[in-house]
Amino acid sequence: MNARAASVLVVGVLAALLGCEREARRFEEARSAATLPQSIRQSDIQPAANSAPAPLANAYEENAPALSEGQRLYRWYNCNGCHANGGGGQGPALMDDTWIYGSEPANIYASIVQGRPNGMPAFGGRITEGQVWKLAAYVRSMSGLAPADASPSRRDAIHAREPENRIETPPPRNAVPPAPK
Amino acid sequence: MTMSRRCPFHGAILALFACEHAFASTASQHVLRPAGPQAESIADLWNLTLAICTFVLTAVVAVTLIAVARRRRAESTTPPDVASLDRSEARARAIVTGAVGVTVVLLAVLLVASVLTDRALARMPLQDGLHIEVTGKQWWWDVRYDDPDPSRVFNTANEIHVPVGRPVVLTLKSPDVIHSFWVPSLHGKKDLIPGQTVTFTLRADVAGVYRGQCAEFCGYQHARMGLLVIADPPETFASWAEAQRQPAAPPVDEQARRGHDVFMTTTCAMCHAIAGTTAGGRAGPDLTHVASRTTLAALTLPNTAGHLAAWIDDPQAFKPGTNMPAHALDGQDRNALVAYLGTLR
Numbered sequence: 001m002n003a004r005a006a007s008v009l010v011v012g013v014l015a016a017l018l019g020c021e022r023e024a025r026r027f028e029e030a031r032s033a034a035t036l037p038q039s040i041r042q043s044d045i046q047p048a049a050n051s052a053p054a055p056l057a058n059a060y061e062e063n064a065p066a067l068s069e070g071q072r073l074y075r076w077y078n079c080n081g082c083h084a085n086g087g088g089g090q091g092p093a094l095m096d097d098t099w100i101y102g103s104e105p106a107n108i109y110a111s112i113v114q115g116r117p118n119g120m121p122a123f124g125g126r127i128t129e130g131q132v133w134k135l136a137a138y139v140r141s142m143s144g145l146a147p148a149d150a151s152p153s154r155r156d157a158i159h160a161r162e163p164e165n166r167i168e169t170p171p172p173r174n175a176v177p178p179a180p181k
Numbered sequence: 182m183t184m185s186r187r188c189p190f191h192g193a194i195l196a197l198f199a200c201e202h203a204f205a206s207t208a209s210q211h212v213l214r215p216a217g218p219q220a221e222s223i224a225d226l227w228n229l230t231l232a233i234c235t236f237v238l239t240a241v242v243a244v245t246l247i248a249v250a251r252r253r254r255a256e257s258t259t260p261p262d263v264a265s266l267d268r269s270e271a272r273a274r275a276i277v278t279g280a281v282g283v284t285v286v287l288l289a290v291l292l293v294a295s296v297l298t299d300r301a302l303a304r305m306p307l308q309d310g311l312h313i314e315v316t317g318k319q320w321w322w323d324v325r326y327d328d329p330d331p332s333r334v335f336n337t338a339n340e341i342h343v344p345v346g347r348p349v350v351l352t353l354k355s356p357d358v359i360h361s362f363w364v365p366s367l368h369g370k371k372d373l374i375p376g377q378t379v380t381f382t383l384r385a386d387v388a389g390v391y392r393g394q395c396a397e398f399c400g401y402q403h404a405r406m407g408l409l410v411i412a413d414p415p416e417t418f419a420s421w422a423e424a425q426r427q428p429a430a431p432p433v434d435e436q437a438r439r440g441h442d443v444f445m446t447t448t449c450a451m452c453h454a455i456a457g458t459t460a461g462g463r464a465g466p467d468l469t470h471v472a473s474r475t476t477l478a479a480l481t482l483p484n485t486a487g488h489l490a491a492w493i494d495d496p497q498a499f500k501p502g503t504n505m506p507a508h509a510l511d512g513q514d515r516n517a518l519v520a521y522l523g524t525l526r
Contacts, residue, residue, distance in 0.1 A: 025502075027497045027501045027502055028497055076462075076464040077451060125446075125448075126447070126450075126451055127448055127451055128448060128507070128509075130506060131506060156376065157376070
C-alpha cells in the first residue's frame with residue numbers, strides 16, 4: 001500500500017468515527033413536578049369539530065440512553081410488580097398490541113401521571129416529568145413502537161423474551177382514533 | 182496477586198498522588214501506610230520488590246557506566262580486535278553466568294514472596310467475624326450489616342464502620358456494572374461483578390479513617406465513587422451499631438414535621454428508605470441516619486445543611502449523570518426537608 005492510499009484510508013476511518021455518536025445524553029432535565037400537560041386528550045369524545053390539540057411528542061423517544069434509563073426506572077418504581085416484564089399479571093400486558101388507553105406517548109404519559117381505574121396508581125408529583133417521559137418511551141419500546149436503533153438491546157440478566165430492539169413493530173389495534181376533522 | 186494484576190507501579194503512582202483531598206483530609210488512602218495485617222503483607226511484598234529492583238537497576242547502571250568508561254578508544258584506521266576468537270574469555274563467561282544465576286535467584290525470591298503473600302492474605306483467621314454486605318452501585322456503596330437476627334440488620338451507605346482488631350467478612354455484589362472495592366490501607370482490590378457474589382476479608386488493627394475508592398472504571402462518575410472505612414475501638418463501634426439499628430427519630434418541631442411530610446409525599450420516598458417511616462425505596466442510599474455520616478454522594482460533598490440543600494436542588498451540578506434527578510421543591514419545603522434530614526442522627 002502506498003502512502004497516498006494509506007492516508008486516504010486513515011482520513012476515511014477518522015471520518016467514519018465522527019458518525020459513532022448517536023445522540024447526546026442530557027443530564028439536565030426540567031425541574032417541574034410531573035403534572036398533566038393540557039394537550040393530552042382525556043377521551044375521544046369531542047364537543048365540537050374543532051380545537052383538537054396537537055399530538056404531544058416525547059423528546060426522549062429516539063434517545064437510546066433515555067430508553068435505557070426508562071428500562072431501569074421501570075424496575076426501580078416496581079412497574080414489573082403488576083405488568084411483569086411486559087407480559088402483564090395484575091396489570092395489563094405492555095408488550096402486545098392492545099392499548100386500553102391509547103398507545104401515543106401522551107396517552108402513556110397520562111396513564112402514569114394520573115393513574116387508571118382498577119389499580120394503576122398515579123405517579124404524578126412522585127416522580128419527575130423527565131422520568132415519566134423516559135418510562136413512557138420505554139413502555140412503547142416494549143411493543144416495538146420506539147425506534148429499534150434507540151431501544152435497549154440484550155440485557156445482562158436472563159430474560160424470557162427478545163430485547164426491545166429486536167421486536168417487530170405491530171400496528172396498534174385499538175389506538176385512540178384520530179380526532180374528528 | 183490482586184495488587185500487581187493491573188499495574189505493577191501502583192505503589193509508585195500512589196506515592197506521587199499522596200497529596201490528600203481537599204476535605205476528608207484526615208482520611209488516609211495509602212498503600213504504604215498499612216493499618217491491617219493484609220495491607221501489611223502487601224506493603225512488605227512491595228518493599229521487597231522495590232529493594233530487589235533498586236539493587237538490580239543500580240547494578241545494571243553501574244556496570245553499564247563502567248563499560249562506557251573502560252571502552253577501547255579506536256581510530257578509523259585501527260584494525261578490529263578479534264583476539265577473543267583465539268582465546269577463551271573465562272572471566273567474562275564467569276561474570277555473565279554469575280549474573281544470570283543471580284537474576285534467576287532474585288526472580289525466584291519474588292515469585293516465592295508473591296505466593297507466600299497471597300497465602301497470608303487468604304489465611305487470616307475469621308473467628309467472630311463481622312459480616313457486612315457491600316453492594317457497589319453507580320456511583321455509591323450500599324452497605325448492609327448482617328446479623329443472624331433479622332431485626333438487628335441495618336443499612337447505611339458509603340461509610341463503613343468496623344471494630345479495631347476484629348476480622349470483617351465482606352460480601353461484595355453489584356447490580357449494574359463491574360466495580361472494584363479498594364481501601365489501600367487495609368487490603369488490595371476486589372472486583373464486584375454483576376451476577377456473582379464475592380467474599381473479601383479484612384481487618385483494621387489501628388483505629389482511624391481510611392479512604393477507599395472504586396478501582397474499576399464504572400461509568401461517568403467513577404472518580405466520585407469513594408468510601409470511608411472508619412475503624413473504631415470495639416466499644417465505640419458497638420454503640421454506633423446500636424444507634425444505627427434504631428429506627429429514625431420521629432420529627433419533633435414544626436419545621437422537621439413539615440420536612441418529614443415533604444419527604445413522604447414527593448419524589449424522595451420513591452428511591453430512599455428511612456427505617457421507622459413508610460419510605461422504603463431501595464434505589465438510593467438509606468437515609469435512616471444520614472446526619473451521622475460525614476459526606477454526601479459517596480464522598481462528593483461534606484455533609485452540611487448547605488451542601489445538602491444544594492444537592493437536593495440539583496445533584497447533576499455536582500455529579501453529572503447521577504441517578505438522582507433535580508427537584509422542584511419550593512424554598513420553604515426544601516429548607517424543611519433539609520432540617521428534617523438533619524435530625525436523622
